[in-house]
Amino acid sequence: KQHLHAVGERDEVAIATLEMVVERLAWLKRRREEEGREGEVDLAKRLAERAR
Amino acid sequence: KGWDDDEDDGEGLDDTDDLDPVAERASWKLRELVRVKREREELEKIEREREEIERRRAMDPELRK
Amino acid sequence: MAHLADAKALLDNRGHYTGQTFHGVNPLLLVEKIIRERIFESLYWKEQAFGLNAATLLDRAVELTYIGGQYSNQRPTPFLCLIFKLLQLQPGREIILVYLNDPDFKYLRALAAFYIRLTWGATDIYRTLEPLMGDYRKLRVRGMGGWRMTYVDEFIDELLTKERVCDIALPHIKTRAMLEDADELEPRDSLLGSEVESEGESDAQEEKGASSGDE
Numbered sequence: 061k062q063h064l065h066a067v068g069e070r071d072e073v074a075i076a077t078l079e080m081v082v083e084r085l086a087w088l089k090r091r092r093e094e095e096g097r098e099g100e101v102d103l104a105k106r107l108a109e110r111a112r
Numbered sequence: 113k114g115w116d117d118d119e120d121d122g123e124g125l126d127d128t129d130d131l132d133p134v135a136e137r138a139s140w141k142l143r144e145l146v147r148v149k150r151e152r153e154e155l156e157k158i159e160r161e162r163e164e165i166e167r168r169r170a171m172d173p174e175l176r177k
Numbered sequence: 178m179a180h181l182a183d184a185k186a187l188l189d190n191r192g193h194y195t196g197q198t199f200h201g202v203n204p205l206l207l208v209e210k211i212i213r214e215r216i217f218e219s220l221y222w223k224e225q226a227f228g229l230n231a232a233t234l235l236d237r238a239v240e241l242t243y244i245g246g247q248y249s250n251q252r253p254t255p256f257l258c259l260i261f262k263l264l265q266l267q268p269g270r271e272i273i274l275v276y277l278n279d280p281d282f283k284y285l286r287a288l289a290a291f292y293i294r295l296t297w298g299a300t301d302i303y304r305t306l307e308p309l310m311g312d313y314r315k316l317r318v319r320g321m322g323g324w325r326m327t328y329v330d331e332f333i334d335e336l337l338t339k340e341r342v343c344d345i346a347l348p349h350i351k352t353r354a355m356l357e358d359a360d361e362l363e364p365r366d367s368l369l370g371s372e373v374e375s376e377g378e379s380d381a382q383e384e385k386g387a388s389s390g391d392e
Binding site for chain 1: 228229230231232233235236239266268269271272275276279281282
């Protein structure tokens with residue numbers, strides 16, 4: 061539940077700009093690549109992760 | 113993933129791509145062919161209908177505007 | 178500029194809605210009342226979709242593992258909740274295109290495609306979505322009847338040809354053939370390219386070729 065950070069406490073949320081969107085997506089992509097390198101093509105681990 | 117007491121996560125259905133690239137592309141090709149055929153037929157149908165209306169107008173001056 | 182974190186405020190202001198309209202209506206009303214209520218009640222909406230903007234929504238969208246409308250006990254899928262969130266946020270065209278054209282996250286692409294179908298104009302919809310009909314990655318679908326498999330191309334085709342997808346009644350648009358006939362749309366270049374001219378006439382022949390894996 062780390063996603064329920066401070067932003068969830070307020071009534072308003074800052075509108076994201078195009079730059080923020082592009083940046084966020086690039087970051088998520090890097091993060092996924094790093095995760096992918098750790099458990100490369102390991103189906104058992106992938107399933108375990110999905111079941112978590 | 114823990115929300116809404118979701119127990120059935122559909123694990124039996126694997127959406128991993130490129131497990132069998134040749135078969136995956138082949139089945140896409142069939143779907144695309146069906147779509148292309150369907151699109152052609154729809155367009156032909158509209159054209160036929162319009163021609164039919166024009167033909168009737170030409171035959172019957174009463175129907176002309 | 179800021180969004181209200183909670184979509185309800187946009188709806189309770191009856192008669193005072195000042196936001197952008199699509200097809201002449203408040204976009205949130207594209208989702209039927211009963212489904213809206215189920216979305217508001219769902220844990221996913223309350224815990225995962227609260228306080229998102231068009232950038233942080235990506236965190237949730239890249240985690241999607243299936244599409245669909247309602248499932249089991251008429252629960253809304255996370256996919257449906259995020260569609261509703263997008264209708265609330267109404268991100269600009271460029272942002273939606275970033276979602277759509279990203280090659281790595283297929284469920285994000287499906288999400289953007291659905292949003293485009295709900296909110297853009299007809300010719301724009303065809304021109305933007307049809308090029309993705311060459312994307313044959315698998316998508317899991319969850320519905321009231323359980324799970325099934327579809328593909329990005331098939332999902333796009335459904336969005337363009339069906340009246341109801343993922344338990345949402347899609348805004349009415351002219352068919353591709355009607356738009357072509359009225360010269361509002363160029364004929365679609367099939368992604369099969371030149372193959373279609375020779376092979377399109379004979380499906381039986383094509384099937385034979387495909388199963389032997391010709392390329």
